[in-house]
Amino acid sequence: MQVFRCPACDRPLYLHNTACRCGQPVQFDPDAQAMRTDATPCRNRERISCNWMAESADGWCRSCAMTRTVPDLGSDENLQLWIQTEAAKRWMLAGLARWGWFGPSDPGDRPSFRMLSEHTSLGNAKVVMGHASGLITINVSEASEAERTRRRDNMGELYRTMLGHMRHEMAHFLHLRLSEDAEFLAGFRDLFGDERADYGEALKKHYAAPSPASESHVTSYATAHPHEDWAETIAHLLHLTDLLDSAAAAQLSIPDGYAPGYDAYQESDPHRLLGLAVDVSIRANHVNRAMDLPDLYPFVLTGPVREKLSFAHGHMRRI
Incomplete structure (x- = not known):
């Protein structure tokens, strides 16, 4: 993610900022990828600290226009969980906008979101995250770090965040969009397998006896079905691109790396992008260990996984 500048005083601003330290309120413009002072704020600015400009x-x-259902706000904790969840959605969408998704030049369909909580004013409810025909369901209960950590440990995962959920579920929607192109679908099936295989049965088999991440799958869940392999691959492509872009924006340097002002979303060579991102992550992992913290990016990118990431990169970049 870029570091932005205040139009009034040129101080640095970050994606979540609603105002600069100089006192100037700002609104984020996802197409210009800049903070503005002359735009109309979103209706949700006061309610959930949304700092994006109104468009509708x-x-x-x-x-916010993509959110069809909000969690039960009769339960006290849900407002803060919803705020954190929407912030993760905005971060994901800001990144996708860098590749030309969902802006004025993109005439395709947009997803809708149901933001649900397992804790309601009427008692507990079961919420299953997922995507179906353009509708993405997100469990805002996982915006709680304690709850998310518990589930990550129970499932033996290396990484589990709300931003990760957003990127994964959005990937299912993007597959729908991209599958309108027969060339994409043919290439997808060659690399990932036939997505027409019985999805329900595949998930039953996976949860009964999960397979570990393999030479050709970035995570265990990616082994379950071609749809999940794609969703995990896209999520990791977005992780790595944004990791590299954020390192460059923060002016972190690596030997023989990128020049000042480097834009990872403009990188056309997926092999160079992945190489630089892995280099940054290895160095960040080393720094994290000095504080006894988990690795920033605890995954190994094999040759077959890199091939899938390269294929995905070629179709995700619409600029």
Whole structure:
């Protein structure tokens, strides 16, 4: 993610900022990838600290307009969980906008989101995250770090975040969009397998006896079905691209790496992008260990996984 500048005083601003330290309120413009002072704020600015500019006639920003259902706000904890969840959605969408998704030049369908909580004013409810025909369901309960950590440990995962969930579920929607192109679908099936295989049966088999990440799958869950392999691959492509872009924006340097002002989203060579991102992650892992913290990016990218990431990169970049 870029570091932005205040139009009034040129101080640095970050994606979540609603105002600069100089006192100037700002609104984020996802197409210009810049903070503005002359745009109409989203209707959700006061309610959930949304700092994006309004785009729709009824006053919603691009991100908030995608939310069809909000969690039960009769349960006290859900407002803060929803705020954190929407912040992760905005971060994901800001990255995708860098590749031309969902802006004025993109005439394709947009997803809708159901933001649900397992804790309601009427008692507990079961919420299953997933995507179906353009509708993405997100369990805001996992915006709680304690709850997310418990599930990560129970499932033996190396990484589990709300931003990761957003990127994974959005990947299922993007597969729908990309599958309108017969060339994409043919290439996808050659690399990932036939997505028409019985999805329900595949998940039953996976949860009964999970397979570890393999030479050709970036995570264990990616082994379950071609759809999940794609979703995990896209999530990791977004992780690595944004990791590299954020390192460059923070002016972290690596020998023989990128020049000042490097934009990872403009990188056309997927092999160079992956190489630089892995180099940054190895160095960041080393720094994290000095504080006894988990590795920033605890995954190994094999040759077959890199091939899938390269294929995905070629189809995700619409600029």
